[in-house]
Amino acid sequence: MDVPALLEAASLLVPEDIATENDLTVNDVWDLLTGDEWEVALGLLEELGGFRPLPIGFWESLATAAEHLRLDRSAAWCHWRCYETRNGIIRAVLTLRPATEARRQTPFSGAGVLRPMWNIGNRAPTGEPAVDIARLWVEFAPSLAPGGRASVRLAPLDxxxxQHVRPGRSITMHEDRTVAGTAVVLEVRRPTTTSTA
Structure with a gap:
C-alpha cells in the first residue's frame, strides 16, 4: 500500500489547529489509513477536488496511491484531474442520438477512454467545418448508452x-461523419496553476 502518497496528498489539507468541524484534516486521513480504510481515505481525498482547486502534486499522489491499490477508475480520475489542473475544465451536458439514428449501438465507458471528434465551430483553411478531438469523461456514471444523457467533462487534445468555447454553446460529437450526440457547455474554467507541488 502507498501510505506516503496518500499522506503527501493529505498534507495539503486544512491544518488540524485551524480546521472547522466539517474540514477534513491530515489526522482524519491518518485515522482511516491506520484502520485499513484505504479506499475510503482515497475516496474522501478525491472528493476534495470538487470543492476547491488543488495542485497537480495532490492529484499525482492520489493517482499513485490508486494504482498501488489497483483501483483503475480512481487512478484514471486522478490522472484526469491532473490534466484539468494543467489545461482547465470543460463540462457539458451530452445527449447521444438513439441507436436507431446513429452508428453507435452499445454503451461506451465513461472513464475517459473514448476520444470522439467535436464540431466546436472551428474552420479548416478551405472554409469547411473542422473537428477537434477531446477525450470524454462521464460524470456520476460508469458508461453512457445510445440515447442517453449525462453530465460530461472534456479533455481536448489541443x-x-x-479557447473560444463558452457556457451555453452547443457543440456536436462525431465518431464518424454523422452526428453522434449534441452537448451544451455548462462550465469552462481556465487552468488555475501549473505548479507541480
Whole structure:
C-alpha cells in the first residue's frame, strides 16, 4: 500500500489547529489509513477536488496511491484531474442520438477512454467545418448508452483550439461523419496553476 502518497496528498489539507468541524484534516486521513480504510481515505481525498482547486502534486499522489491499490477508475480520475489542473475544465451536458439514428449501438465507458471528434465551430483553411478531438469523461456514471444523457467533462487534445468555447454553446460529437450526440457547455474554467507541488 502507498501510505506516503496518500499522506503527501493529505498534507495539503486544512491544518488540524485551524480546521472547522466539517474540514477534513491530515489526522482524519491518518485515522482511516491506520484502520485499513484505504479506499475510503482515497475516496474522501478525491472528493476534495470538487470543492476547491488543488495542485497537480495532490492529484499525482492520489493517482499513485490508486494504482498501488489497483483501483483503475480512481487512478484514471486522478490522472484526469491532473490534466484539468494543467489545461482547465470543460463540462457539458451530452445527449447521444438513439441507436436507431446513429452508428453507435452499445454503451461506451465513461472513464475517459473514448476520444470522439467535436464540431466546436472551428474552420479548416478551405472554409469547411473542422473537428477537434477531446477525450470524454462521464460524470456520476460508469458508461453512457445510445440515447442517453449525462453530465460530461472534456479533455481536448489541443486546448488552444477550444479557447473560444463558452457556457451555453452547443457543440456536436462525431465518431464518424454523422452526428453522434449534441452537448451544451455548462462550465469552462481556465487552468488555475501549473505548479507541480
Amino acid at each position: 486546448p488552444t483550439q477550444w
